[in-house]
Amino acid sequence: MSIFFSSFTKWNFAKCTNKSFNSLCYGVLSERLNNGRVRCYSTKSQKLVVQKGKFIPFLERINLRRAEAKRSIVVQVQSAQSFKELYTYCSSMGTVKCMFHYTTGVEPMHFIIIEFAEDSDLINVLSASSCSEENQAIPTQSQFLWFRAASRKLGKLKQNKAVSLSSENATNILNDDQIGDALRKCENVSEQMRELYSITRLNDVGTRLRFLTARQIENAISGMFPFARAYPFGSSVNGCGKMDCDLDLVLRLVDRKMDEDSRLIFHCKAPSGTERTMSQRHMESMGDLIHFFLPGCTNVRRILQARIPIIKYHQQLTDVECDLSMSNMSGVHMSDFLYLMGELDERVRPLIFTLRKWARDIGLTNSSPKPLRSPPVLPSLNTLVKLAGPDDKYVTEDGINCTFLRDMSKYDGKTANTESLESLLCEFFEFYSQFDFSKKAVCLNEAVALTKPEHSAMYIVNPLERGLNVSKNVSLEEAERFKTEVHNALWVLESRENKVENWGLLSIFERKQRLSYNINFPSSAKQGRLMEISTLFDEEKESSGDETENKVEFKSDSIKQEVDRIKKTTREKINAHEGGIKRQKNRR
Incomplete structure (x- = not known):
């Protein structure tokens, strides 16, 4: 989810929005530097998240995964049951550390990832492998191979019954029905958000x-x-x-980097353009x-x-x-920053996964606001810049400053925020439902809303390349639709109507075409803004003349006046639209 690189190509809104939701989330969760000292606590244990285990810096984690890949191969096999014979064959040339099975395609092809104990084991296996004898095959050698069936000449290998796969069908992706079944078993919305993150996130394989x-x-x-x-x-x-x-x-x-002590330098071709x-x-x-x-x-x-x-x-x-x-390398350093944000607090990634799925399911994507009620969760980027040490300094060849604190074991600060995931989700919807995208830009560097430097429907500042707008391709209509949908999601999530079969997250994930009502609730009526949604435009009851059944109880007069105004305006728009259609038909 490299949110700041939509400018690689002409992303459509679906792509741009998916890659911008991290920025929107971090904009809500970030905080200004408070005396230079910040610490994030988990909701359950109240202990510093990064101290639950040894914190692994981003680039160190990348290098560990690279080393893993360096001593691994991918082998296409007939089925998952081929792993025993494959293990026996590969073990004769090196020490097999672990094996993972996965499939691809509608008519599944089966593959097994084999990780060896040492780099030398992989070299031995690749040295003993050969290319196909087919005339049209290009004799490429790589870490992607296929396991040929045994012949009389080769003989069949004895299978080691003690060996087992670390995982089978490891890349299986749950469909929406399976996700829905899992979420219905949860006790509350916060648990649903954690479960959604757990069952849909990228796994080890x-x-x-x-x-x-x-x-x-x-x-x-x-x-x-x-x-x-x-x-x-x-x-x-x-x-x-x-x-x-x-x-x-x-x-x-x-x-x-070039060795300054070396006197022998490679000849290279000079650029010709x-x-x-x-x-x-x-x-x-x-x-x-x-x-x-x-x-x-x-x-x-x-x-x-x-x-x-x-x-x-x-x-x-x-x-x-x-x-x-x-x-x-600015994209890598930006990923480093987002990785740190996710590591700082266990609520960040479940919130992002929830918002991303909500935006996709309602059709938002295809793939100065008022203060929040609760304290911020994450530090701003400038906070981490000020805490950076000598080893954290990175400047790309294009002069982009990618300096910020990487080692979270050196991070010392605190926040009073212990809100549940459900509360954070509602605050996201509330924050952006009131955000003035026409005048303000989202900025993570100081976690404040800035005046937009240029005319655009939505402006999200790239924290590292501050002259870039990562949501440049979002149109005015799409920005308005986003604001309308966050209004609707907040209303549905907090209303009593979501306590049905598809409750909680499922109530806002539902894919259906519906008329959106943009409701701006008065700030004074914040605590009493909820009502039964189904009663607002119940045409059947209105036409029946039964005022008792159609009666709506409002918690304040201001809300009643606002709803009456919206109903009147909406009916006028619908009537005008229907009248326009009739006039067009008459002209024809």
């Missing part, structure tokens, strides 16, 4: 497959660029990824390499005219959609 996909790119160019590195960024690594999330990659041809032209040519060549030589890579699309040229392709063997660029 999904993460392994994405790092193996990145490893394929590195291996493909390692002869000419031995120090090349493909860095994953975005939702795949920042903790907000779903099981079917895309993989964003930035390719660095040389990922180490502008930096942008050369970048486009390099990406075009990389697209050809992926298209013609890398097994499993299909549907390769070169999007070279975007602000940052990218290559999009699908890796069939891992079932991952990929976006590859060769730009600077």
Whole structure:
């Protein structure tokens, strides 16, 4: 979920909104620097979240996953039951650490990930592997293989009955019905939010497959660029990824600094054009390499005219959609920041998953506001910048300052916020239902609403590249629709009507076409804003003349006056619309 890189290509609103929800969430949860000292507590234990276990910094975690991928292979097999024979075969050349089974496609193809104990074990296995003898097969060697059936010459291997798979069908994605069944079993909305996060987030095998996909790119160019590195960024690594999330990659041809003591320097070709032209040519060549030589890579699309040229392709063997660029590292550092935010408080990621699914299910996506009632949860980016040490300083080659505190074991501060996930969700809806997008911009650097620097329907400041609006492609109609939907979600979630079969989150996830009513409740009536939704526009009861059954009880006169005004305005709009349709028919 790399929210700040929608400018890679011309994202439609569906893509842009999905990648902007993290910014909206962090905008609500962030706080201003308060005497330079901040600490976040979990709701249950009231202990510092990062102290539950050893905190692993983002880049260290990336390197651990890279090392994992470096000593792993993906093997296509006949079925999950092939793992015993495959284990026996591979164990003769190295020590097998663990094995994971997964499937891809409608007519499932079966694969097993094998992680070896040492890098040398993998080298032994790959050295003993061979290429197909088919004339049309390009003899590519990689960490993607298939397990040939035993022949008389090879003989059948004895199966080790003691070995077992670490997981089977590990990439299975739950459908909406299965998710709904799981959520109905929960006790409250907060538990539903945690359950949704638990059953839909990117699991261990999904993460392994994405790092193996990145490893394929590195291996493909390692002869000419031995120090090349493909860095994953975005939702795949920042903790907000779903099981079917895309993989964003930035390719660095040389990922180490020049040795100033070395007197021998490699000859290199001088560039023959502008930096942008050369970048486009390099990406075009990389697209050809992926298209013609890398097994499993299909549907390769070169999007070279975007602000940052990218290559999009699908890796069939891992079932991952990929976006590859060769730009600077700001996307990786932004992912680092979002990873830290998610690690600071256990409520952050469940909230993001809930909002993202809500936005998708109601059709918002296809893939100066008043103060909040409760204290903020997360620190602002500028807070972490001020707490950064010498080892946290990063400036990209384009001069983008990516400096902020990375090691959360050095983070010392506190917050009084112990609100439930349900409360945080309601506050998100309430916050943005009143946000003045026409004049203000969302900014995480100081967790304040800024005056928009340019005309646009919605402006979300990229915290690292502050001149970029990550929601630039959102239209005025889509921004208004967003505000209307957050109004509706808050109303439904807090009304008594959601205590039915599809209660709680399910009541706001429902996919249905409905007329939206934009209700701006007076601030003085905040505590008494709820009413039975079904009674507002019950045409059957109104036409029957039974005033007793149609009576609505309001908690304040101001709400009653507001609802009467809305009903009148809405009926006038509907009548005007129907009249316009009749006039058009008459003209025809």
